[in-house]
Amino acid sequence: MSMDAVFRALADPTRRQLLDSLHARNGQTLNALGADMAMTRQAVTKHLAILEEANLVTSIRRGREKEHYLNPVPINEIAERWIGKFERGRLTALSDLKRRLERED
């Protein structure tokens, strides 16, 4: 569950759309997820594989179908361990910008 895999998985708009879709309706099959995407089923498969690699999606085979479930934990970890750091530094950064502007004579 490397943080790098999560960041790279989130970089693609199609994959974020897949997460949105699962967030709206969890447990969808590959076909259902691909229904409203403008690409082939195989392309969606690849995107889902990347999301699973990043542990953002878990899948389970049920008969001839495969259900996909959203796992929000990695997103949470990024929020807490990475984004939190920059949020805490926000005021500092803004004062830096202010100081920078003041130096402009």
Next chain:
Amino acid sequence: MSMDAVFRALADPTRRQLLDSLHARNGQTLNALGADMAMTRQAVTKHLAILEEANLVTSIRRGREKEHYLNPVPINEIAERWIGKFERGRLTALSDLKRRLERED
């Protein structure tokens, strides 16, 4: 300030490292930022351009040097507008996973 540009900017480990570096010491020049990177100055320039494109970094030319400043606002927006959505759905997603496991006989 498209969210897509921010996500793609954050996808590369080198660029996250640059943000970390600016977070530790704001206002660094290109040379300073590139000092501890295992790549050429020109490569760092390109990464910084992508960060500036995403509005994560602001730069100002001072004499023959260029100072770089971290802008944490886009990170904050992602945290609030995008990540927040999944955090709110966290319990729902977990109960989905539970229900899925229970169906496994």
Next chain:
DNA sequence: TTAATATGCAACCTTTTGGTTGCATGTCAA
């Protein structure tokens, strides 16, 4: 059993990405 359905695997292609090298330009300091 057979046909339809759902997914998997693999080769292939094009574009983007991350990086390099080489040279140009602008600025400071002796």
Next chain:
DNA sequence: TTGACATGCAACCAAAAGGTTGCATATTAA
């Protein structure tokens, strides 16, 4: 003024990413 220093610009290159097509496999339903 001249050399050193900081950065900019552009062409080029290899690898990765995103997508396609074609075929194989497994499961359900008639």
